[in-house]
Amino acid sequence: MKIALINPNTNADTTMRMVRIAAPHFAGQIDGLTAGFGSALITTEDALNTAGKAVLALQPQLEGYQAVVVSAFGDPGQEALARALSMPVVGIAQAAMSEASAIASRFCVVTTTPGLVARIAQRASELGHGSAFAGTWITPGDPVALTTDPDRLLAALHDATVAALSDDPAIEAVIIGGGPLAEAAKALAAQVPVPIVQPIPAALRLVQLGLSTQDLHT
Template sequence: MDDRGMRGLAPRILLINPNTNRATTAMMVAIAQAEAGDAMIVEGATAASGVPMILDEAALAASAEQVVAIGAGAAGAAGMIVAAFGDPGLETLRGRVTVPVVGLCEAGMLEAAAGGRRFGVATTTPALAATIDAKARALGLGPLYTGIRLTPGDPAALVGDPELLETALADAVALAIERDGAEAVVIGGGPLGRAASALERRFAVPVIGPIPAAIRRLARLLQER
């Protein structure tokens, strides 16, 4: 069987971007597909309304409705990824569909904490810090969680400058390791996906990109079904 035939048999995964930025969707789909290889076919869906980048709790909460509407209205997907680090609408969507649904924050934290590792988060959005902290506790990972290290400056401007973003996140990762004692660090954000991929190779401890982590978690869940 040729590659096209093999891909035709692969499960289709829907990556839902709660932001309205289609370029971000395309970038996240590319990262997810690279991780999935021929084992899955990743397709993207972008929120029709909302903000181009979720920066605070109000925007995060508002995006949940779009996530649920997209996911519940989709047909033929074997699994879904909620591709924003606050996991908006994750639990509601799980209650509406019969396929596995994973979130970036959940997947990243669970992978980082594997084997009892202490882990932290490096991200760009201070207004979402409380939500991220709460997620660690809700997952039962509070005793392993070393906290958040934030990049300085405006998050949207930073994401618009890939070189500066990578440098700023590298500094945050270094602080999480050196000052907080993190044994693994999750990069906290879907739009930070390219920077996360670059940083995976720069540190002795695991630096976890949440998009590949979500693909790996989804693959395990599909195997268990």
Template sequence: MTFVALINPNTSVATTEMMAAIARRTLRSDDGYEVLGVTVADGPTMLVDEDVLRAAGPQVLAAARSTLAGPEGERVKALVVGAFGDPGIEELRAWADVPVVVIAEAAMAEAAAGGRRFGIATTTPGLAAAIAARVDRLGRSSQYTGIRLTPGDPLELAAAPEVMRERLADAVGACIAEDGAEAVIIGGGPLGEAAEAVQGRFPVPVIGPVPAACREVRRVLERS
């Protein structure tokens, strides 16, 4: 089996389990993959602003070190970081001797394929500036139509998944109708189930970042 460790940069074990379950639908055991869900040791249950996003970087690196030093470490062939701000990515890539895939980078590459213009729909206004900076750093600004944010507190929305899904669907619709997006990313690993729920409602691709990252993992590992 090819082991892939999916690191959740927040401390919600339920979120880790949800993202790992989504990942396993792309990195399937029938195809020889095993997804290990890894939860960081310290931090908030959801990353909602730039301060906690920055603070998550060292926690991600520590979780990766612990995982690769652990009993399954020698079998782990790739790491996935499951937060849309891609915390700790530079340090992790500099240190790790296995491929490191991050969900924002992978989702943007997929959304922008073929020159498509893409938008992002998410629940965290406190991360809007960080997301825009990540778009710019990845060289995607010319294709980026902007971000659409759901109304309401992100943590309260996370506790009301049906409401969150509908508000995200409204945000996706605005990306398409008002901003001209030809693809829309649901901006957040913890929004993975919501992303799956709203896919198929729209005439353009709605991209869940966790499956996008897993598809990138497959491409990277199958090339090596």
């Protein structure tokens, strides 16, 4: 089975990193496709909207694949691409929220992009998780700078996660909201008392569950 992992930003190095993150969670072939236009890091709603158009523009390259993973938190273009294709099209926010809601009655998102807080809440509502979604906690500092410093990124995600659990003790699971953040999320899992959901592995699990096309499109 072949899966196309679409990176909705224009950074090919990020695409390669996300394919490496995905590979241990899938026995088949994973090919990375990078957006042909847009932003190198999606940090605003405008950038997310442009990323959705860039994802749809990749449709002609998807022939021969059995499934697609849209690997940006916010799932830009996922729903439109799912309507256009007969194969499963899974977004990493979709998969992570589905997994979090299955293991927790209340979950939150921790991420680096304050400009996407409203869209993350919108996505949770669209997917039917509004009552379980506790909100989004943001790391301090510039997102671009954080993503280039793994140690600082891990520390910032840890602090934001601790803040979330302190602010809302009912939170039972935390999603680290971003495909390239999975490496930090894996390390963070050993440092906090609740499950950490990593979006890319969650998306691979959702694909492999063999859910119906209708289930994957919701």
